[in-house]
Amino acid sequence: MSDDRRSVKTYVPAEQKDRWQAHADELDMSQSEFVRTMVQAGRRGFSLPESSRTAETPSADETPRSHDLEAQVERVLAEGVHSWEELVDALLGDFEDQLEDTLDALQDRNRVRYNGRRGGYALVDE
Incomplete structure (x- = not known):
């Protein structure tokens, strides 16, 4: 890994940040290290062209969504037993x-708008 580092900023709900911090503390990690590790772990669930697969990527019979769900279930269960x-x-x-x-992001980019008359969200006509 290069010493040339860049800052990345994101905004998450306070409750989510608190959960991340608690989990990072349990793993004796800084929050930055925790987020960086979780992002890298999550990226393993994305499909890659066959030519770029490595031993770390999911097998062809795994779907990214099932891998993501497994990771989410494991994250929740790491906090303890849940019904x-x-x-x-x-x-x-x-x-x-x-x-x-x-x-929110789609509305910020004017791609989606809440339409009160229709009672829901709608795509903005281009």
């Missing part, structure tokens, strides 16, 4: 946060 309902709530909460962030 089915608690797992569902934790995973849905993450999805709801991601959906909200995505809709």
Whole structure:
């Protein structure tokens, strides 16, 4: 790894940042190290062309979504024992946060708009 480092900034809900910090503390990592490690681990779930596969990439029979879900379940269970309902709530909460962030980003780029008359979100006509 090169010593040439760059800063990356992101904004997450305070509750998510607190969960990341607690998990980083459990692993005796700085928050930066934790986020960097989790991003790298998450990238392993993305499909790559066959020519660029390494021993670290998922096998052809794994789908990125199943790998992501497994990682999310493991992350939640690393906090302790959870019932089915608690797992569902934790995973849905993450999805709801991601959906909200995505809709905010799409609205910021004027790709999606909330339409009160229609009672929901709609694509902005180009």
